[in-house]
Amino acid sequence: xxxxxxxxxxxxxxxxxxxxxxxxxxxxxxxxxxxxxxxxxxxxxxxxxxxxxxxxxxxxxxxxxxxxxxxxxxxxxxxxxxxxxxxxxxxxxxxxxxxxxxxxxxxxxxxxxxxxxxxxxxxxxxxxxxxxxxxxxxxxxxxxxxxxxxxxxxxxxxxxxxxxxxxxxxxxxxxxxxxxxxxxxxxxxxxxxxxxxxxxxxxxxxxxxxxxxxxxxxxxxxxxxxxxxxxxxxxxxxxxxxxxxxxxxxxxxxxxxxxxxxxxxxxxxxxxxxxxx
Amino acid sequence: xxxxxxxxxxxxxxxxxxxxxxxxxxxxxxxxxxxxxxxxxxxxxxxxxxxxxxxxxxxxxxxxxxxxxxxxxxxxxxxxxxxxxxxxxxxxxxxxxxxxxxxxxxxxxxxxxxxxxxxxxxxxxxxxxxxxxxxxxxxxxxxxxxxxxxxxxxxxxxxxxxxxxxxxxxxxxxxxxxxxxxxxxxxxxxxxxxxxxxxxxxxxxxxxxxx
Numbered sequence: 001x002x003x004x005x006x007x008x009x010x011x012x013x014x015x016x017x018x019x020x021x022x023x024x025x026x027x028x029x030x031x032x033x034x035x036x037x038x039x040x041x042x043x044x045x046x047x048x049x050x051x052x053x054x055x056x057x058x059x060x061x062x063x064x065x066x067x068x069x070x071x072x073x074x075x076x077x078x079x080x081x082x083x084x085x086x087x088x089x090x091x092x093x094x095x096x097x098x099x100x101x102x103x104x105x106x107x108x109x110x111x112x113x114x115x116x117x118x119x120x121x122x123x124x125x126x127x128x129x130x131x132x133x134x135x136x137x138x139x140x141x142x143x144x145x146x147x148x149x150x151x152x153x154x155x156x157x158x159x160x161x162x163x164x165x166x167x168x169x170x171x172x173x174x175x176x177x178x179x180x181x182x183x184x185x186x187x188x189x190x191x192x193x194x195x196x197x198x199x200x201x202x203x204x205x206x207x208x209x210x211x212x213x214x215x216x217x218x219x220x221x222x223x224x225x226x227x228x229x230x231x232x233x234x235x236x237x238x239x240x241x242x243x244x245x246x247x248x249x250x251x252x253x254x255x256x257x258x259x260x261x262x263x264x265x266x267x268x269x270x271x272x273x274x275x276x277x
Numbered sequence: 278x279x280x281x282x283x284x285x286x287x288x289x290x291x292x293x294x295x296x297x298x299x300x301x302x303x304x305x306x307x308x309x310x311x312x313x314x315x316x317x318x319x320x321x322x323x324x325x326x327x328x329x330x331x332x333x334x335x336x337x338x339x340x341x342x343x344x345x346x347x348x349x350x351x352x353x354x355x356x357x358x359x360x361x362x363x364x365x366x367x368x369x370x371x372x373x374x375x376x377x378x379x380x381x382x383x384x385x386x387x388x389x390x391x392x393x394x395x396x397x398x399x400x401x402x403x404x405x406x407x408x409x410x411x412x413x414x415x416x417x418x419x420x421x422x423x424x425x426x427x428x429x430x431x432x433x434x435x436x437x438x439x440x441x442x443x444x445x446x447x448x449x450x451x452x453x454x455x456x457x458x459x460x461x462x463x464x465x466x467x468x469x470x471x472x473x474x475x476x477x478x479x480x481x482x483x484x485x486x487x488x
Contacts, residue, residue, distance in 0.1 A: 168359040171326050172417075174346040175353040176373035177424065186376070190363040 037252060044245045052246035060223050061231040061247070064139065068227060069207045072146040076154035076203040077196065084158025084199075085188065089167065105152040113148050114216025117141075141218035142225050146207035153206050154199040161195025162188065197265040205258035208251065278302045279323065279428055279462060284332030288318040293484045296332070300477055305454050305461045307471040310481035316464045317356075319481065320430050323462070324353050336428060352421030352429040352459070356436060358413040360405045360420075367392075367401040369416050373424035391419040394453060411442035415449070422457060429454070431463040435470060447473050 011019065052058060086092075087099055105113060120126050121136050135141045169191065173183040189196075211229040214220070220230035228247055235244035284296040293315045300306040310316050321327035323334055325346035334342045341349050360369055368375075370391050374384045392398045395415045405413065414434055421429060431450075435443045451474055454461050465471055471478060480487045 166357070166359060168355050168357065169361055171321075171324075171346075172353055172355060172359050172420075173361075173372070174326065175324050175349070175351055176420070177347045177376035179345070179347060182376065186372075187361050191361065193363065 040245055040249055040252070044242055044249070048242045049246045049249065052243040053250070055243065057222050057226065058231055058243065058247060061226045061228050062250070064142070064225075065208060065227040065229075068139070068143045068146055069204050071143050072150050072207040073154075073200050073204045075143070075147050076151040077200055079151050080154035080158040080199055080203075081189070081192075081196065083155050084160075085162050085184065087155075087159045088162035102152055102155050105149050106156070110149065110210070110212030111216055114145060114213035117145060117148065117213065117217040136217065137219045137221065137225060139218075139225060142214055142227060145213035145217045146210045148213060149210055150203040150207040154203040157199035157202055158192070158195060161192050161199070165191055194265045198262055201258050201261045201265065205255055205262075208254055208258075278335070278337055279306070279460060280333075280335035281319075281323070282333040282335065284319070284322060284334065285330040286318055286322045286327055286332075287330060288315070288321075288327065291315060291318065291484070293318055293322070296481075296484070296486050298479050298486050300460060300462060300479075302337070302460050303458055304476040305451070305463065305474050306477045306479060307475035308462060308464045308479045308481060309466055309468070309471055311466065314481045315484045316481050317432055320353075320432050320462070320464055323428075324351050324430055325349050326353075350424075350427050352424070352426035354414070354417045354421050354429070354431045354434045356433045358410075358417035360413055360416055362405065364405070365401070366397060366403050366405065366408075366416055369405065370397070370401075370419045370423050372420055377424060387423055391423050394422075394456065395419045395449065409442075410438055411446060414438065414446060418450075418453070422453065422459070425457070426459060429457075429459045429461045431461065433464050433466075435465070435467070443470070450474060 053062075083098075083102065087095065087102075118136065121130060129135060133140060135144060165188065170183045170187050173187045174180070178186060209229060211233065214225070214227060214230060215233070218225040220226055220234055222234070226234065228251055231247045232244050232251075235241075235247065279300040281296055281298050284293060286293045291313070296315075296319060308316055308319070318327060322329050325341070325344060329342060332342075333340055336349060336351070346353075361372065364372065367388055370388045371379075371384045374387055379387070388401070389398075392401055395418060397412075397415055397419060400408065400412060400416075405416070408416070418431075418434065434450075435446050438446060447470055450461075450463070463470075463474060
């Protein structure tokens, strides 16, 4: 996404007052965020951080988080690329309903998603799946809970990406000998590469921060379904504030890296929607 | 030859009504009309990119009305070049040949030939970012010509170019059409451009062709 060029012309005193007022009004939020991070940093020391991160529980949570977030990202892209393209390029019976359904996980309270998953897997089809592959209170449950929310953000990112691309290039590809599928593979998808990377980063960061649905649907069992977000909760619940802060800082670092990658790849999601649930 | 027979097509609320005309093989036809008169809709219908409500589209002796765009063998150059952003100039020119599974050596020979026609040799290994509007239009033209189409449809290809580049492109289009022996249907609302290039002129007004 291209940004409008920033105006760097010299300012009059009235302009300066105007921009100063904006900076004061809006900047207070930025100051608050910076203060939160600084407070976390000030509370701990590198030694504390290192010791906490050496614990086997936290190391397990890091490994499971990396695994589940990566799988969730792949699954999200698997769904988001075709669905985003379909919604961007075609109007079909029920497309408005599909569009609405896909957005629902973004606005539902995270706990409700977890509860709904729990209920779904108590139905007959859910129990059948459970007999083959245990999902509830197991690692697949962690991945499914993350996927349910992350996928919605990936779909929206891919849809916006394809909507911003002029379909003319794909039409030209059709006249040059491609069928629809070939035009998609040869033209649309390569042109959407930055959007795919942005959707992947967003899905990964979103699933790393997911908490509510995981707690309800997969639980927070040590050495079983514990991921970084649930570690913060578990460490807090036993009063181990140093460990909770160490894991929080680790997540802050991952989030900052994800945001930098998102900026680099041009995806500018609504960050309010991308925060931990 | 392009023959359009009583064609009806929609573009939103706009409607092309009962459009008929014929452009004999090897000629350069120019289609003129005001903005919003349906020129692009007509070109899209000929290329197979727009659904036709009724009427027929003939290319030579073949009724191609129900054919997909890929089968029609029409080279299409839209108003904005719509180059493929991930491909280098050589790959743009060879795109249709690659889709048709030409051998690598045949592709290279044809791409070099087209690049020589259009003065694109020095640009062949470059990505498209940073190329001028005139260069991009020449690449779009070369991409459409490479697979030796029987018809070339040009949708205001020169409208975004400065006068000097437009004059040069006009000359190039005329010479390329003669060299390739292709039938060309060129949309413009520039009378000078039409005067320089047209063997036949067509005027589209309110969705109807006027000769």
